[in-house]
Ligand code: IMP
């Protein structure tokens with residue numbers, strides 16, 4: 552498939568990093584491009600026993616042959632990007648769109664106090680204030696940032712050219728559809744749209760270029776920061792079920808709730824999702840831990856997958872059963 556988009560179906564932290572890294576290793580994209588808001592995202596990738604926490608680079612970094620790009624719609628924090636490129640030794644295969652806007656220290660400070668911190672519970676990474684400056688047309692652009700001068704380029708042109716050559720391109724969204732500025736639980740949302748349409752616009756392709764839209768859901772819902780979460784469990788019940796998680800950017804305890812079919816259905820609609828990836832099935836059904844073939848799932852777990860497919864009307868193609876990239880059931884491989 553020449554172009555796949557991966558987006559979060561809920562409130563972020565669905566496990567996109569794991570799904571993206573698996574697809575990147577399996578399908579050898581010529582380009583993996585990061586869309587989304589900016590370094591407010593934290594994508595965790597565990598491969599070959601090593602844990603990577605990525606906030607700026609695409610998770611496609613796990614495939615050494617893949618070129619890494621950051622689309623114009625994304626906000627770049629140069630310090631975080633330079634650090635991640637250096638840690639992963641990926642400087643020579645990374646291109647930042649010249650029209651990315653830059654997060655500056657004053658944005659981070661503004662995001663760490665007052666309304667944004669207290670009322671919204673933002674990640675404090677400067678993304679909202681930087682997008683605000685961008686809309687006011689006073690943001691600094693990547694092409695004006697000296698530290699990035701050797702990395703800037705025209706990502707839209709690169710991606711469209713690769714697609715013209717029929718190469719596989721993997722596009723990576725951030726956050727989750729229910730945190731979209733337009734379609735989420737305003738004002739408890741992030742600072743831009745994060746649906747599959749926004750992913751296209753972030754990297755500069757038209758929607759007709761996309762073949763698959765993979766919507767990622769976790770087997771239960773979580774939310775960090777403020778805003779509604781229907782069916783929310785109290786923290787004792789969350790811990791009892793083993794669903795407690797801590798934010799990879801902020802370290803905050805995530806709020807948790809059971810899988811919400813109504814919200815998931817809406818998310819499929821907003822993204823025109825074609826496939827579902829379901830992560831952390833092993834957290835809800837511990838007997839599924841590290842299972843790699845569908846036939847070995849217990850009856851209860853299989854029923855859950857079937858319920859999701861019948862309610863959402865889309866196939867569950869990938870099922871995550873552990874932290875490692877390879878702990879996955881890949882149903883594109885078999886008829887199971
Ligand atoms: P901001 O994106 O930092 O402005 O935060 C706005 C809201 O989105 C807050 O509730 C954050 O906790 C949430 N949020 C932003 N990025 C992520 C993410 O990557 N995962 C989960 N929640 C996020």
Ligand code: MG
Pocket residue numbers: 563564565592593594595799
């Ligand atoms: Mg995250």
